[in-house]
Amino acid sequence: MIYDDLIGRAGLEDILDKVLAGQRLSLDDGLRLYACDELPILGYLANIVRERKSGDTAYYVRNQHINYTNVCNKLCKFCSFYVKPKDERGYVLTPEQVAARVAEYDEAPITEIHMVGGVNPKLPYQYYLDVLQAMKQARPDAHLKAFTMIEIAQIQRIAKKPLEEIFADMKAAGLESLPGGGAEVFSDRVQGDLFWTKADSEEWLEIAQAAHLAGLPSNATMLYGHIENTEEKVYHLVRLREVQDETGGFLCYIPLSFHPERTELEDLPGPTGCLDLKEIAVGRLMLDNFPHVKTFWIMNTIEISQTALWYGADDIDGTVMDYEITRKSFTETQQRLTQAELLQRIVEAGRQPLERDSLYNIVADTPTLLAATG
Ligand code: V47
Numbered sequence: 001m002i003y004d005d006l007i008g009r010a011g012l013e014d015i016l017d018k019v020l021a022g023q024r025l026s027l028d029d030g031l032r033l034y035a036c037d038e039l040p041i042l043g044y045l046a047n048i049v050r051e052r053k054s055g056d057t058a059y060y061v062r063n064q065h066i067n068y069t070n071v072c073n074k075l076c077k078f079c080s081f082y083v084k085p086k087d088e089r090g091y092v093l094t095p096e097q098v099a100a101r102v103a104e105y106d107e108a109p110i111t112e113i114h115m116v117g118g119v120n121p122k123l124p125y126q127y128y129l130d131v132l133q134a135m136k137q138a139r140p141d142a143h144l145k146a147f148t149m150i151e152i153a154q155i156q157r158i159a160k161k162p163l164e165e166i167f168a169d170m171k172a173a174g175l176e177s178l179p180g181g182g183a184e185v186f187s188d189r190v191q192g193d194l195f196w197t198k199a200d201s202e203e204w205l206e207i208a209q210a211a212h213l214a215g216l217p218s219n220a221t222m223l224y225g226h227i228e229n230t231e232e233k234v235y236h237l238v239r240l241r242e243v244q245d246e247t248g249g250f251l252c253y254i255p256l257s258f259h260p261e262r263t264e265l266e267d268l269p270g271p272t273g274c275l276d277l278k279e280i281a282v283g284r285l286m287l288d289n290f291p292h293v294k295t296f297w298i299m300n301t302i303e304i305s306q307t308a309l310w311y312g313a314d315d316i317d318g319t320v321m322d323y324e325i326t327r328k329s330f331t332e333t334q335q336r337l338t339q340a341e342l343l344q345r346i347v348e349a350g351r352q353p354l355e356r357d358s359l360y361n362i363v364a365d366t367p368t369l370l371a372a373t374g
Contacts, residue, residue, distance in 0.1 A: 003044050010041050015285075019048050024288055030234035033282045039274055039311075046281035046312030053291060054314035058351035060342055061318040061358065063112040064142075066101050068093045068131055072118025074150070076195040078184075078226055080262035082118045092120060095127070095134035102138040112318070112358045113139065114179055115146040119198075125159040129173040136174030143176050143358040149207040149218075150182035153199040163207065167214035177358055178211050180219030180254050186239050187232035194227065194265075201236075205243050212249025217359070219294075220250050224279050225258035225271030233279075237286040244289045251360065252292040252315060255279035257299045273304045277311045284312025292360065302337065306349035315356075316346065340373040 007016050015029050025033075036042060071090040072082035083090045093101070102113060113135055128147070135144055147155070152166070159166055167175075184190070186201035199207070211218050220240050224233060244250045257276050260266045271279075276295075284293045294315040295308035305316050319339055337345070346353040347370070355364040364372070 003041070006038065006041050007044070010036050010038050012036065012041065012045070016045060019045050019285065022052075022288075025286055027234055027238055030237060030282065030286050031230060033285060034230040034233065034278070037274075039277055039281075042278055042281035042285075043311040046284040047310055049284050049288070050293070050312045050314055056352045057314060057354045058309050058346045058349070059292070059315040059354050059356040059360065060346070061112050061356055062108065062110050062339065062363075063114050063318040064102070064105050064108075064110050066093075066098060066113060066115040066135075067117050068098055068115060069117040069120045069123070071120040071122070073121050074119050074195065074197050076184075076198065077264040078194055078223065078258060078260075080259070085121065092123065093131075095130040098131050099134040099138040102135050102142075106139075108319075110139070110142055110319075111363060112143045112145055115144070116148055116151065116179060116181055119150060119154045121154070123158075125155065128155055129169055132170060132173035132175050144174050145177045145179050145358055146175055148179055148182035149204045149211075150199055152178070152207050152211070153203060163210040164214060167211060167216055171214070171216065175216065177216055177251070178208075178218035180221040180250075180252070181256075183221050183236070183240075184223045185228040185232050186236040187228060190226075190228050190232060201239065205239060208249070209243055209247055212247035217249045217251050219252045219254055220290075221254045221256050222279075222283070223256045223258055225275055226260075226265055226268060233282075234286070237283060241287055241289060244287070248289075250290055252294050253283050253287050253290045254294040254296055255283050256296065259299065273301075273307075276300050276304050277308060280308045280313050281311045297337070302345055306345055309346070309349045309351045316342070318342075339369075343369055343373055 007013055018025060033042060069092040070081055070083055071085050073085055132144060156163060156166055183204050184195055191200060208218055222236050257271050260268045260270045280293060280295055292315050293313050294317055295305040295313040296317050297305040319337060343353045352366045353369055354362055354366060355369060357363050
């Protein structure tokens with residue numbers, strides 16, 4: 001086979017053997033994968049795992065993103081979303097305003113609300129519970145995925161309660177899972193330079209573990225394409241895999257492509273499309289115990305995301321109504337694909353679209369979807 005020749009030329013036959021046998025790749029294998037610049041080889045290897053887990057399916061979800069506050073005291077150099085406390089551009093949505101945001105999409109068949117915000121030191125514990133309740137009341141049928149591990153660290157600081165109690169309170173208020181943000185790169189070196197005030201990697205992982213133990217699944221991310229190095233990325237993936245061995249609570253891995261625009265790091269070039277595809281592929285190969293890998297089209301572009309469906313990704317996120325974290329300007333937030341556009345892009349990429357809910361239960365199969373959208 002032609003690919004076997006290419007893999008031989010790249011010296012990755014032993015990795016192919018492991019992938020075919022379903023064996024775990026080592027840290028050293030991860031380094032060798034990153035060192036390989038023959039992208040189709042990485043795609044070929046990752047696609048073996050991807051198709052073993054998900055066949056031809058490309059999942060998507062109909063979701064709405066809400067950011068309840070842009071005020072944040074963490075000062076991360078890679079972030080263009082936050083403003084410092086006291087900045088006049090800062091906002092906090094009241095629970096009523098959050099409910100009104102949800103109600104704006106009453107007519108849209110959304111199944112998930114994804115809500116995160118800055119680390120705003122002014123917000124009391126009850127605020128977080130009230131916001132959850134307000135969303136649940138406004139849209140009882142939608143799954144609430146909210147608060148990164150970093151926000152949970154802040155919430156614990158003000159609640160002064162064990163995580164177990166906090167998660168019990170939040171579940172009672174409607175929380176059903178947590179997104180994967182805030183993990184950045186598990187490296188003290190990178191943290192010391194870019195996000196030194198935030199919970200460190202072990203704290204992020206401990207909070208994820210506690211959430212999983214409390215019956216709240218989560219996602220996991222890695223922010224790449226800034227100052228991180230390959231060793232740090234492989235370490236990140238290995239630590240995620242170790243925690244997943246213990247809890248089984250991660251649903252999906254999402255490599256996040258760094259956008260330098262309007263950040264303190266705007267002089268950096270940012271990742272290329274090749275790196276975006278490599279991250280998807282290496283993530284899929286290393287995280288053998290993660291059921292899904294997502295290409296977040298808002299950050300990767302829809303064109304790279306179509307290709308990523310052959311590089312290890314089986315999920316393309318969703319219809320995403322408004323997205324502020326990497327918006328193009330301070331006022332522009334709308335980044336949408338209609339369901340028909342999203343389906344057409346998936347079909348064009350040669351995959352079968354399936355609408356999922358937040359827990360990867362099937363909401364609509366391919367023929368139903370294609371019939372409904374013409
Ligand atoms: O935690 C911040 C990252 C994350 C930038 O769980 C940036 O389904 C790129 O986690 N360029 C928030 N990234 C987004 C996130 C996410 C997105 C989609 C789906 C899910 C999920 C989670 O965005 C932050 C941070 O790591 N981020 N600034 C930037 N300039």
